[in-house]
Amino acid sequence: MAEPRTASTPSTPAAAPARPAERAPEPAPAGAPASGAARPPLRHRLAERGIDRMLLLLLPAVATLIALFLYPMLYGVGLSLQPRSGGIFANYVAFFTDPYQSGTVWKTMRLALPAALFNVLASVPIAYRLRGRFRGKRLLTAILVLPVTLGTVLVADGILRYFGPRGWFNRVLLELGLIDEPLRLIYNYWGVLFSLIITGFPFAFLLVLSYMSGIDPTLERAAATLGAGPWQRIRRITLPLLAPGLATTFILSFVLAFSVFPSANLVGEPADETRVMAIAAYQAAFEKYDYTMASTIAVLMGAFELVVIALVLLWRGRMYTGHTGGKGA
Amino acid sequence: MSATGTTAARAAGPAPGFLRRALRAGPYAWIVWGGVAFFLVNLAALILSVVVNSFAVNWFDSWLPSAFTANWYAEAWREFNLADVLLVTLIVALVVVALSLLLGVPAAYALARRDFAGKRAVLLLLMLPVLLPPITYGIPLATLMYKIGLAGSLAGVIAVNLVPAMPFVVLVMTPFIEQIDANIESAARMCGAGTRQVFTRVLVPLLIPGILAAAVLVLVRTVAMFELTFLVAGPDSQTLIVALYSAAFTPGIRAAQAIDAMAVIYTLLSAVLLVIALSFVNPTQIVAQVKEVSPE
Structure with missing residues (x-):
């Protein structure tokens, strides 16, 4: 009885949901005990594990990801x-024995870790000031978030003009007498770091602000009633509740900074100081046409990034991860 | 103390709340606001120097250029074929939004309503494209695309942009759908609605805010997505940001002012998108929605 319906559904997945769930508690059909006493139909057994026709809705998305993401990754x-x-393993050996290639790991980390750390840590006090409701909050948030739309290329362009030896930044410092000759801030490590901060900070700030608004303000008030001063409230109440969110923010900021590519090329020193892994992979693929080496670097890039993420997650796992009592929880 | 502060602020007229707060706060708050102001001033000057240069006839060793002109915009428009590039950007972004919604929303529905064996594996598959650097999967994907001849075509650009966009839609929409009481659907079914009707008459109207938010965010992200588009785009299928990068990376061929003009056009486009986005989405809330499915 059940068979024809199952066979007809794949063509009309729209008719699927909810029915198997209704049917699941029914006893097995009368004919079943004769053939196999303890074996309810396969469909029922699957339904008990939550597998029913509603999962067909997942199929297009999963199939697309397998075709466009998983297969290419495995192919790589x-x-x-x-x-x-x-x-x-010749490619991996070659990567780690050639200092010009293996050095890219350190160069990437040297940019991505400080940038992500700075973006998260700088967001905390600002978000702390901005929690709660007041007039102008939306405007200020919008201004702080605006750089998200700038795009790496405009930021790179702006850094070249503004922080350049004849740019306004150096001019002001020279006029004020703080420096005697222009600081060298572009075509090196600092230019790339600035661009990572400008593009990454708004994103980190947005996340931290939302975590901060998710913390129930009455908790702090309760602590104040019990005699805790402002610093104690921050250190004992707000920061512990915020820490897991900070870990997540750090991970996402790190992911953004880790894939630095355009700014490392445009405002960095892509031949030497800011030759990050993405540049090495790109050069191997599209300048040397060595796709096997390019894939090796791409795989290693993913692996190194996942190692950092795993470490942060391990650390995060040791912290309080319950809900924070506020609206965001 | 605080009383005089508030009266002063009141006397000064409707000062925004954050200014009033800053005025009566302690030294620690001054440091924070000073830092914010320093960041914003530098940022504004950075943007302004690009804008000024895009209008400059010549700008070398001086505070401001000697003369201004708007000709670079006309030149950028002609030289870089901006009409075509903008059209491609628009097509890519809209098709990516439409496809990722079509694929992502049903998947988000299934994930929100069902607990099943292998759910964690599916979630991991959805999480990885968001977590891995685009270059990591972009290079093997581009290699494959060159092999089967999809690279350089509009279809190829759309396909690679789907990889981060579609999981993003699922991750944003799943908590949205979880908020909707499943009893509403059951009630509709009791009243005789078929699944199609439940979707079109009950679920979609309730999901419109979430769908709009996800659509706008995917639009913004796709317009800004550089690496993946860069890896597979050909001369006729590059989006604005890739055209901008190519122009900026080969300096000397074009005038710097024309490149800056193009960068300003790009920024204006993104700013318009952001303003549209902000009118639909409260930025802090949308992240709070994402937060619940963030990695654990």
Whole structure:
């Protein structure tokens, strides 16, 4: 009885949901005990595990991701194990033995970690000031979030003009007599770091602000009633509740900063000081046409990033992760 | 103390709340506001120097250029084929939004309503494209696309942009759908609504705010997505940001002012999108929605 319906549904998944759930508690059909006493139909057994026709709605999305993401990733891993010469790990050995290549790991981390850390830590006091409701909050938030739309190229362009030796920044410092000759802030590490902060800060701030608004303000008031001073309230109430959110923000900021590519090329020193992994991978693929090496670097890039994320998550796992009592929780 | 502060503020007229707060706050608050002001002033000057340069006839060793002109905008428009580039940007962004909503919203519905074996694996599959750097999967994906001849075409650009956009829609929409009481759907069914009717008459109207928010955010992200588009785009399928990067990366061929003019056009486009986005979405709330499905 059940078979024809199952067979007809894949063409009309729209008719699926809810019915299997209604049917699940029914006893097995009368004919069943004769054939196999303890075996309810497969469909029912699957439904008990939450697998029913509603999951067909997931199918297009999952299939798309498998085709466009998972398969290419595995293809890339496979490609990285088929080097042009040598054994299957020859590419990985080549990467780690060549300081010009393996140095990119350190150069990427040296940019991404401080940028992400700065963006998160700078957001905390500002978000703390901005929590709660007051007039102008929306305007100020919008101004702080605006740089999200600037895009890496405009920021890079602006950094070249503004922080350049003849830019306004150096001019003001020279006029004030703070420096004797222009600071060198572009085409090196600092230019890239600035661009990562300008593009990454608004994003980190937005996240931290939303976590901060999610903390129930009455908790702090209760602490104040019990005699806690402002610093104690921040250190014992707000920060512990905020810490897991900060970890998440750090991860997402780190992901953004880790894939730095355009700014490292435009305002950095892509041949040396800011030759990050993304540049190395791009050069291998589209300048040397060595797709196996490019895939190797891409795989390593993902691996190194996931290691950092895993470490942060481990640390986060040791903290309080319950809800924070506020509207956002 | 605070009484005089508030009266002063009241006397000065309707000062915004954050200014009033800053005025009566202690030294610690002054440091914070000073930092914010320093950041904003530098940022404004940074943007302004691009804008000024885009109007400059010549700008070398001086505070301001000697003469101004608007010709660079006309030149940028002609030289970089901006009409075509903008059209491509628009098509790519809108198609990516439409496809990621079509694929993502049903998936988000299934994830919000069902607990099933393998759900964690599906969630991981959705999370990875958001977490991994685009270059990591972009390079193998581009390699494959060059192999099957999709690279350089509009379809290829749309396909790569779907990879981060569609999971993003799912991650934003799942908590939205979880908020909607499943009993409403059951009630509609009791009253005789078919699944199609439940979707079109009950769910979609309730989900419109979430769908709009997700759509606008995907639009903004797709317009700004550089790496993936850059890896697969050909001369006829590059979006504005890729055209801008190519122009900026090969300096000397074009006048710097024309590149700046293009950058200003790009910023105006994104700013318009952001303003539209902010009128639909409260920025802090949308992140709070994302937060619940953030990695654990």
